[in-house]
Amino acid sequence: MTTTVKLEADALQVYRSDKEVLSGISFSLSSSEVYALLGGNGAGKSTTLLSFLGFLPAAGGRVLVNGKDVSADHKAARAAIAYLPEAASLYEHLNAFENLRYFLQLAGRSEDSPALEAALDRVSLAPASRARRLKDYSKGMRQKVAIALAILRDTDILLLDEPTSGLDPSAIDEFHDLIRDLADTGKTILMVTHDVYGACQVADRIGLLRGGKLVGEFSAPTDGRIETETVHRAFSGRTVDTQLAV
Amino acid sequence: MLQSEVWFLLRDRAFRVWVLVVLLFSGFAVWSGLAEVAQQRQSIAFLVDADSTDRTSEFSAQGDWGSAAYYSFHLTYDPPSDFAFAAMGQRDASSWKHRLRMLALEGQIYEHDPGNPELALIGRFDFAFFAAFVLPLVLIFLLHDLKAGERTAGRFNLLVASAGNDNRLWWTRSLLRAIGVLIAAVGPLLVGGVVSGTSAASLLGATAMVTAYVLFWTVVCLWLGSRQHPASVILASLIGVWVLLGTLLPAGGRVIIDRLVSVPSGADILMTQREAVNDAWDLPVADTMAPFVARHPEWTGYTHTGDGFDWGWYYAFQQVGDQTTESLSAAYRKGRARRDQLAAWFAIAAPPALLERWLQKLAGTNVEAVLDYEESVRAFHAELRAFYYPGLFGDAAFDPARIDDLPQFSSSE
Known part of the structure; x- marks a missing residue:
């Protein structure tokens, strides 16, 4: 499979309310790659995702989606990306099918019922609950519908903001399997998370954000996963930045 | 997008209630x-x-x-x-x-x-009083939190990222709501016109005037509603505009005109x-x-x-x-x-x-x-x-x- 760079942040600098949130970070993702941005609250993880969607302008550097500068054409960037926001809140007065149909139509897509069922099967949402309004759903069930939506968008790139938030442990494991499956089909996945263990389970590479700076990057060995303990030590600040393995 | 927004709007209970209120008031x-x-x-x-x-x-x-x-x-x-x-x-x-x-x-x-x-x-x-003073309030209540409400609910970025063209999304949403309100407002007027034997020209003229007026308030709501403020702040601002345009300016104008002439x-x-x-x-x-x-x-x-x-x-x-x-x-x-x-x-x-x-x-x-x-x-x-x-x-x-x-x-x- 040919690998092409799908997402790239190049010396990206972003301000929010006159405060520098990203201080010149650089990284890139190729097709079939899962990249996890790991960091504490306020590290700049979500800001990075919003920059790729063109919601936040780059004060310095640039962000590219499929090789195109997002600032030049944010609509093209958004069309190429399926975005799962943190604690995605769908419409509570609609059921799962209606939510999926509505958001897909908004994105210019329409899927038949079997496709919707299949996506909901993939996220293991109980069939009995699918015709119920989302106001009766748990947080985890809502998150599953949002993940199904991201799958159904069928874009080359997925941006996932805390995707396992609200999921129970078994659902998290299923989600990790799903992410790996999607990557194996050529999808490029950038996810941001607090979850060190989860990130190590699923990511090919992990970027550690701290104070708006990318202070380290970890790559999985060819035949295994990134070692959790190493990342955890770095994340909790028990390892100096220069010692981070690459 | 139009089709999906119409479908979505028809499932919005608040919209249906407001349209019914407009229909009753206009009637x-x-x-x-x-x-x-x-x-x-x-x-x-x-x-x-x-x-x-x-x-x-x-x-x-x-x-x-x-x-x-x-x-x-x-x-x-x-x-x-x-x-x-x-x-x-x-x-x-x-x-x-x-x-x-x-x-x-x-x-x-x-x-x-x-x-x-x-x-x-x-x-x-x-009808003139209703259209001039009540209709803007309904539009304000319906449209003030189109964006702010989605931000509060955490859906704003997902909606815009899905739609790609955010201007088109909010214009479509605003105009569809405005059209619903307009139809509910003008419908009874047209029925009344038929009952009263009003000329088609008068009814068309009145409909055009009310349409232009509804469009004006829709633009105002969309413009102020685009500010990244809480819905309550946007609502207060729009009510302020309504009071200014509907009460203070006419009253002030009357005082000035009375003094001038x-x-x-x-x-x-x-x-x-x-x-x-x-x-x-x-x-x-x-x-x-x-x-x-x-x-x-x-x-x-x-x-x-x-x-x-x-x-x-x-x-x-x-x-x-x-x-x-x-x-x-x-x-x-x-x-x-x-x-x-x-x-x-x-x-x-x-x-x-x-x-x-x-x-x-x-x-x-x-x-x-x-x-x-x-x-x-x-x-x-x-x-x-x-x-x-x-x-x-x-x-x-x-x-x-x-x-x-x-x-x-x-x-x-």
Whole structure:
């Protein structure tokens, strides 16, 4: 499979309310790659995702989606990306099918019922609950519908903001399997998370954000996963930045 | 996107409730307007019959021109137009019917107290009021949190990222809601128009005006609603704009216009004319007849028939009473027209007032229509004088059969 760079942040600098949130970070993702941005609250993880969607302008550097500068054409960037926001809140007065149909139509897509069922099967949402309004759903069930939506968008790139938030442990494991499956089909996945263990389970590479700076990057060995303990030590600040393995 | 937004909108309970509220309010406004117009037509029809019967009875019972003129009443009226049900306008503040006598005219025009305590309390809830003042509030409540609500719910970025073109999304959402409100508002108006026999041009004109007005408020809501503020702040800002445009600017404009253009009061005209008429009883006859014949040289040959009462002299000082108030009355009319012109300019800055004025113009219930009616009353009264004066100041013998030659008031209907 040919690998092409799908997402790239190049010396990206972003301000929010006159405060520098990203201080010149650089990284890139190729097709079939899962990249996890790991960091504490306020590290700049979500800001990075919003920059790729063109919601936040780059004060310095640039962000590219499929090789195109997002600032030049944010609509093209958004069309190429399926975005799962943190604690995605769908419409509570609609059921799962209606939510999926509505958001897909908004994105210019329409899927038949079997496709919707299949996506909901993939996220293991109980069939009995699918015709119920989302106001009766748990947080985890809502998150599953949002993940199904991201799958159904069928874009080359997925941006996932805390995707396992609200999921129970078994659902998290299923989600990790799903992410790996999607990557194996050529999808490029950038996810941001607090979850060190989860990130190590699923990511090919992990970027550690701290104070708006990318202070380290970890790559999985060819035949295994990134070692959790190493990342955890770095994340909790028990390892100096220069010692981070690459 | 359009199809999905229509589908989405139809599942929005709040939207359905607001549309129902608009439909009920508009329906009530139109219904009450139709009822008022029907009542006014009924009053006019009744008065036309009663007026004729009464005049025939009184006229035939008299033996001279002076008594016939004194005891005969003549109905004038300004019938409501076929669109008046939508905007009663000045019909609530100015008289639309007068029962005239051959006496001094100006006092008869202005002797009515047009203030209606009930209407002064809350105003009339006609379609014009509903459209100008209530409709914007509904739009504000419906549209203020289109974006802020989605931000609060955490859906904003997902929606925009999914739609790609965020402007198109919010415009589509806003316009669809506005169209729903517009249909609910205009629907009863069109039904009322059909019931009332309103011309298609008037209905189309009114629909175009309300559509432009709804579009204006939709743009305002969308513009202020795009600010990244909480929904409550946006709502307060929009209500502020509504108060400014709907209340403060028109009220401020009225104060400014009143100061710029002074207008004598109707009561001043009434009192001046009555005093002139009453004083004439105690003045030498020549003091009355001189200004009268100056206006009517054809009756220079009229001579007062003695020291006592004489109908010719009586009607001469009635006319001189009018002549005394001519300048006041002209200033009053000119002032009202000038104030109205300035108010029209001022209304450009206050869209609610502008819409009301547009609808009142279409309905023929504006100040211009009132002044036109007053002029038609003056013209009719002049015809009455022209009819009676040969008998009063000349030698035409009284003939009860001449009742058939009496001038008939012709309304604008």
